[in-house]
Amino acid sequence: MQLENYIKDLLYRYECVIVPEFGAFLTQRVSATINAGTNTFYPPKKAISFNEQIQQNDGLLAHYIADVEKIPFEIALEKIKKRVASIKSQLVEKEYISLENIGQIALNEDGKIIFEPFNNLNYLTDAFGLNQMVSPAITRETYKREIESIEEVIPLRITEEKRKSKPYFRYAAAAVLALGVSGFLGSKYYVNEIESHNQIAQESANTQLEHKIQEATFVIENPLPAVNLIVTKPVGSYHIIAGAFRVEENCDKVISNLKADGFNARKIGVNKYGLHQVVYDSYANREDAFKALNEIRNNYNPDAWVLVKNLD
Numbered sequence: 001m002q003l004e005n006y007i008k009d010l011l012y013r014y015e016c017v018i019v020p021e022f023g024a025f026l027t028q029r030v031s032a033t034i035n036a037g038t039n040t041f042y043p044p045k046k047a048i049s050f051n052e053q054i055q056q057n058d059g060l061l062a063h064y065i066a067d068v069e070k071i072p073f074e075i076a077l078e079k080i081k082k083r084v085a086s087i088k089s090q091l092v093e094k095e096y097i098s099l100e101n102i103g104q105i106a107l108n109e110d111g112k113i114i115f116e117p118f119n120n121l122n123y124l125t126d127a128f129g130l131n132q133m134v135s136p137a138i139t140r141e142t143y144k145r146e147i148e149s150i151e152e153v154i155p156l157r158i159t160e161e162k163r164k165s166k167p168y169f170r171y172a173a174a175a176v177l178a179l180g181v182s183g184f185l186g187s188k189y190y191v192n193e194i195e196s197h198n199q200i201a202q203e204s205a206n207t208q209l210e211h212k213i214q215e216a217t218f219v220i221e222n223p224l225p226a227v228n229l230i231v232t233k234p235v236g237s238y239h240i241i242a243g244a245f246r247v248e249e250n251c252d253k254v255i256s257n258l259k260a261d262g263f264n265a266r267k268i269g270v271n272k273y274g275l276h277q278v279v280y281d282s283y284a285n286r287e288d289a290f291k292a293l294n295e296i297r298n299n300y301n302p303d304a305w306v307l308v309k310n311l312d
Contacts, residue, residue, distance in 0.1 A: 003083045004099045006065055011048065011102075011123045014305060017061060020077070022084045023113060024054035025102065027123060029272070039137055043130035046123040048103060050115030058290050059297055060305065067302075126273075236282040238289035239268060239307045240296060244275035251276045261300070268311055280304065282311075 003019070010017045011027055018024040027046040034041055057077070065076040087105075090097050091113070096106035103117035122130075242258060242265065245251050251267050255278055258265035264281040271277055280296055283289035289306055296304045 002100075003080065004102055006061060006068070007099075008101050008121075008123075010060065010064060011046070012125060014060065016054070016306075016308070018054055018056070018058050019061060019084060020057035020080055021055050022087070023050055023052040025050055029124065039135050041133045041135065043122065043127045044124055045127060048117040048123070050103070050105070050113065052113045056287070056290060058306065059294050063297065063302055236284035236289070237308055237310045238283040238286055239309065239311075240280040240283075240289065240293050241305050241307050242278045242280050242301065244271060244273070244277045246275055248276045251278050254278050277307075279307075 007017050007019070007025060011025060015027050016024055026049045028049070030045050030047045032042060032044045059073075062073055062076040062080060065071070065079065066073045069076070087097060091105065091107050096104045098104045101118060101121045103115055105113055105115050108114050242263075243254060245254070248267075255265045255267065258278070258280060265278060268277050268279055268282075281292065283292065293304060293306055
């Protein structure tokens, strides 16, 4: 069985693909980057990593294999177990093992699995069709303006005779300056008057309000007893996703149905694709979350999955 092909298919859709008794392949979105040294533009992608500590079966991989090969869930689990045993035995004999379109794995000196991802395949569906691009370097020239050379070509000179022949320029400049000063002083006086008026009006309004408050009396003959409400806020960073919807009204219908089935369903906001997410419930403990996930997949929704995220 080519286990790599099934893992590859799931990496397009999910952020975590667990191989039971082996480890988990994790994906994380990486923004577009530019290599200034080579003038290369890289599109956004999903960076793949491997965590050997996550080995507990969440049923995702086995369910997918069972659906594709049309076999029972237990047989799919047995196939995964055999393939994992084969990979572990090969790791002991070989220097490394290559997983097609995913990466290569090897054992370090302590017998732990180390993983080096391949970059030949982009698992981010948003970046479909985008390839890396190399752009030629852009050369820029700085032009200096030589004032001296411009003056040599077009000399600007005002002779004494011309200034004397047109004295009205001097009077016009003086008039413009006088108008500017008077306008500035007048506008400043006008602004000060407005501020003074607003302050007086505000003080008067505050005084009237204080008198009305002091004169008012409130008598309640039969006061109602105080009611204390205790609101429990869902906590936990493990959320079992029931679905994601473009129209928010559809979320309310799904939540009503799930609550009728006994789930603590709710909305947890909008994801990066603009879809409103609905969860069956949230859990603080990872084991409780995946235990509930297996029960939901077996009895309600085989496409349910776990989102690991801290919500504000």
